[in-house]
Amino acid sequence: MHAKPNAPTRVRQAALLGALLGLVGAQNLSAQSQHVSTIDAAGLYRDACSPCHGRLGDGQGPGARLLGEAQPRDFTVGVFKFRTTPTGSLPADEDIFRTISRGVPGTWMPEWEEMLTEDQRWALVRYIKGFSDFFADEEPDPPVSIPREREVSAELVSEGRLVYVALRCAQCHGPLGRGDGPSADELTDDWDRKIHPYDFTRGGYKAGSAPSDIYRTLVTGLSGTPMPAFERDIVLFPGGPDIDVAQMSEGLDPGTVDDLRTFLADQPTRAQVAAMSNADAQSLAEDRLWALVHYVRSLDRPRGLLFRLFGEKPELSTGRSNR
Numbered sequence: 110m111h112a113k114p115n116a117p118t119r120v121r122q123a124a125l126l127g128a129l130l131g132l133v134g135a136q137n138l139s140a141q142s143q144h145v146s147t148i149d150a151a152g153l154y155r156d157a158c159s160p161c162h163g164r165l166g167d168g169q170g171p172g173a174r175l176l177g178e179a180q181p182r183d184f185t186v187g188v189f190k191f192r193t194t195p196t197g198s199l200p201a202d203e204d205i206f207r208t209i210s211r212g213v214p215g216t217w218m219p220e221w222e223e224m225l226t227e228d229q230r231w232a233l234v235r236y237i238k239g240f241s242d243f244f245a246d247e248e249p250d251p252p253v254s255i256p257r258e259r260e261v262s263a264e265l266v267s268e269g270r271l272v273y274v275a276l277r278c279a280q281c282h283g284p285l286g287r288g289d290g291p292s293a294d295e296l297t298d299d300w301d302r303k304i305h306p307y308d309f310t311r312g313g314y315k316a317g318s319a320p321s322d323i324y325r326t327l328v329t330g331l332s333g334t335p336m337p338a339f340e341r342d343i344v345l346f347p348g349g350p351d352i353d354v355a356q357m358s359e360g361l362d363p364g365t366v367d368d369l370r371t372f373l374a375d376q377p378t379r380a381q382v383a384a385m386s387n388a389d390a391q392s393l394a395e396d397r398l399w400a401l402v403h404y405v406r407s408l409d410r411p412r413g414l415l416f417r418l419f420g421e422k423p424e425l426s427t428g429r430s431n432r
């Protein structure tokens with residue numbers, strides 16, 4: 110539905126990158142010294158990153174305007190999408206390192222793992238943090254914990270579909286997860302740029318497509334974008350008589366509304382949720398989140414096909430984003 114005329118295939122990415130790096134007169138990157146103490150982080154940043162992220166780290170490099178919807182991050186405001194830390198927190202150093210190493214699938218952000226040494230990537234983590242005062246003034250919160258994965262089953266996936274409806278994911282991501290909900294064309298990011306919700310049938314999540322990656326995305330949200338953090342209190346929606354199914358079921362087909370009614374009738378009421386022990390409430394929230402994760406993953410068409418043909422073979426699913 111949202112055609113991307115300049116979608117970044119790896120070949121195009123390499124070509125663009127070559128052109129950009131040529132533009133700033135980059136030296137052979139791998140010729141740089143391998144030792145931390147002698148790494149010229151500023152030079153490395155200038156050569157490899159500034160064509161997109163800008164000399165000042167503000168995301169305004171000369172290549173930025175060529176890139177389409179997913180624009181290079183502005184590092185000056187301390188807002189990072191891909192974190193293990195809760196919403197509102199700075200990222201951990203490891204988060205920035207992971208993003209630099211793996212790149213951001215489906216966007217022009219390259220995967221640097223094979224182009225830069227580990228020490229060079231760590232030097233860049235420190236360098237990038239220098240663009241924002243927030244890192245000098247604040248500490249990142251501790252990472253969120255990802256509980257042990259619930260095993261995928263048909264039951265869990267169909268429960269996930271109803272949690273998806275109850276939590277209004279469809280408002281943005283669409284009733285069938287195709288990224289075409291009623292709000293889809295009206296969303297903007299923190300930099301006032303248009304942004305579209307993810308189409309779950311496309312494959313290749315930005316923040317990783319393993320179940321634990323998606324779980325983390327749901328709990329932490331993607332800061333700087335309209336994708337909210339689904340923290341425990343939100344996930345613990347009440348069922349029984351406390352919920353207005355009619356209000357929730359706008360635009361849904363009658364079959365789904367019936368399923369939703371049955372599902373919600375079975376869920377604990379507001380008073381029951383309030384009376385739960387901490388452990389029980391946590392476990393209910395976790396069950397719902399894993400159901401959601403597996404529902405969302407079940408919509409991934411490329412994976413869905415492999416799944417049907419060969420059974421669960423995660424290494425075949427979506428390639429590099431799945432590590």
Ligand code: HEC
Nearest residue numbers: 157158161179180181182189190191208213216217218233
């Ligand atoms: C060809 C353009 C391009 C180059 C070169 C590039 N980036 Fe990026 N980078 C991007 C884009 C585009 C995004 C945003 C992806 C998104 O938000 O979906 C991004 C995002 C990032 C993020 C994500 C932060 C977050 O969690 O929100 C980090 C960190 C990053 N880049 C670091 C680097 C570093 C370090 C270099 C140099 C080694 C570099 N980038 C080179 C295009 C580029």
Ligand code: HEC
Nearest residue numbers: 276277278281304305306307314315316317326334335336
């Ligand atoms: C207010 C709109 C909105 C709502 C509500 C919303 N999302 Fe999103 N979501 C987004 C946007 C926008 C993006 C794309 C962010 C980007 O590309 O940087 C996104 C991205 C995602 C991603 C992809 C992350 C990745 O790694 O690429 C997942 C998974 C996701 N949403 C799941 C959900 C689920 C499940 C729900 C409901 C519990 C939900 N979202 C509710 C707007 C929303």
